[in-house]
Amino acid sequence: MIDINLTLNGKKISDQVDADSVLLDFLRDHDCYSVKRGCETSNCGLCTVLMDGMPVLSCSMLTVRADGHSIQTLEGLQEEASSFVGFIADQGADQCGFCNPGFVMNTIALLRENPDPTDDEIRAFLAGNLCRCSGYEGQLRGIRNYLNSRVKE
Amino acid sequence: MITFQKYVKVQSLDEAYELNKTRKNRIIGGMMWLRTGRGSVNTAIDISGLGLDTIEEDDEEFKIGAMVSLRKIEKHEGLNSYSNNAVQSAVKDIVGVQFRNMATVGGSIWGRFGFSDVLTVFLAMDTYVELHNAGIVPLSEFVNMKRDDDILVRIIVKKTPIKISYSAVRAQRTDFPVLACAVSEFDGMYKTTIGARPGKAILIKDEDGIMAAGITSDSAKAYADYVASHTPTDSNLRGSAEYRTHLTKVLTERNLLRIGGIE
Numbered sequence: 001m002i003d004i005n006l007t008l009n010g011k012k013i014s015d016q017v018d019a020d021s022v023l024l025d026f027l028r029d030h031d032c033y034s035v036k037r038g039c040e041t042s043n044c045g046l047c048t049v050l051m052d053g054m055p056v057l058s059c060s061m062l063t064v065r066a067d068g069h070s071i072q073t074l075e076g077l078q079e080e081a082s083s084f085v086g087f088i089a090d091q092g093a094d095q096c097g098f099c100n101p102g103f104v105m106n107t108i109a110l111l112r113e114n115p116d117p118t119d120d121e122i123r124a125f126l127a128g129n130l131c132r133c134s135g136y137e138g139q140l141r142g143i144r145n146y147l148n149s150r151v152k153e
Numbered sequence: 154m155i156t157f158q159k160y161v162k163v164q165s166l167d168e169a170y171e172l173n174k175t176r177k178n179r180i181i182g183g184m185m186w187l188r189t190g191r192g193s194v195n196t197a198i199d200i201s202g203l204g205l206d207t208i209e210e211d212d213e214e215f216k217i218g219a220m221v222s223l224r225k226i227e228k229h230e231g232l233n234s235y236s237n238n239a240v241q242s243a244v245k246d247i248v249g250v251q252f253r254n255m256a257t258v259g260g261s262i263w264g265r266f267g268f269s270d271v272l273t274v275f276l277a278m279d280t281y282v283e284l285h286n287a288g289i290v291p292l293s294e295f296v297n298m299k300r301d302d303d304i305l306v307r308i309i310v311k312k313t314p315i316k317i318s319y320s321a322v323r324a325q326r327t328d329f330p331v332l333a334c335a336v337s338e339f340d341g342m343y344k345t346t347i348g349a350r351p352g353k354a355i356l357i358k359d360e361d362g363i364m365a366a367g368i369t370s371d372s373a374k375a376y377a378d379y380v381a382s383h384t385p386t387d388s389n390l391r392g393s394a395e396y397r398t399h400l401t402k403v404l405t406e407r408n409l410l411r412i413g414g415i416e
Contacts, residue, residue: 019160128249
């Protein structure tokens, strides 16, 4: 077992992990159930979390590599997410909702990096988040409506 | 599923090299491809603490550390200004932003994967790899070397004046390419790299001087035919050999016309 120290949603955590443990399992073991297990081959984006503010796939990140870093999951970003998730819900963009936390996490990363993205920039940034229920247009409309509402303010 | 018995975050390249001499040990890059593998690794050798996650640029070259992420080269202004955005074009559709934040240039180049957009674009440039033991080797040689226990330290891209264009065909954004193609002109020679043939990228030079009189619609077509006739292709679930040969002609011609300012 390997000792690690990291910051999870603002809280310092010390633990011991196996050499091949992945961050996805570690986070769910620490009650972060927004982090979903999807493809486990780095393709679907369901397990997206922020590591030092950067979106990464927790299914493919060794937990030991999070040592000394800051990890944020949707549990720790409720307030930031609340500004736009209602607009996505208003579009009925999700059906089963399983992909939603990953979408929201990556949208947070997008809006931090590019606060005023074009539709093409939104599509490009969120291309690594797969949804098997929708055609992605609902999510796009929701984010666009949120951005438009900000302009009116 | 891949399992690790031990994990060592090395303090030096020498330490990594010694550990990597044991067959059951593995250097880990971004873990994107390795994660999908099977089997048991004795020691996972992590080189992420060696400062190899930066791009150094001076008047003569770019030195890209092996642990630099694909996202970093996608957004690097100097590299993309030099390559007329060919580097960005090559990586922008590789899965998603999260994936590209983790996948490393070193892992992509070391793997010499058939599907690699990264290998395809850098092979069309004046590129070298710095190996810990073997030293600096042209990428065009490295691509055909057998995998051994050496360690890829950096990718070096010389700032040789270049014209280059990159394009790929995908059945769907974020999927592996059906075919990847880069066309460049430097040192007075036109070069084409074809990746996802589906074999690893191949470099075809204009040895017959087809382009000696410059880029015209006719010479571009003739050169595209020449490249296609020298590029072995095969079939897999993404496309047939015949389709790939057709794409080789189309993409080569299109890239060539683009660097000639014709299209």
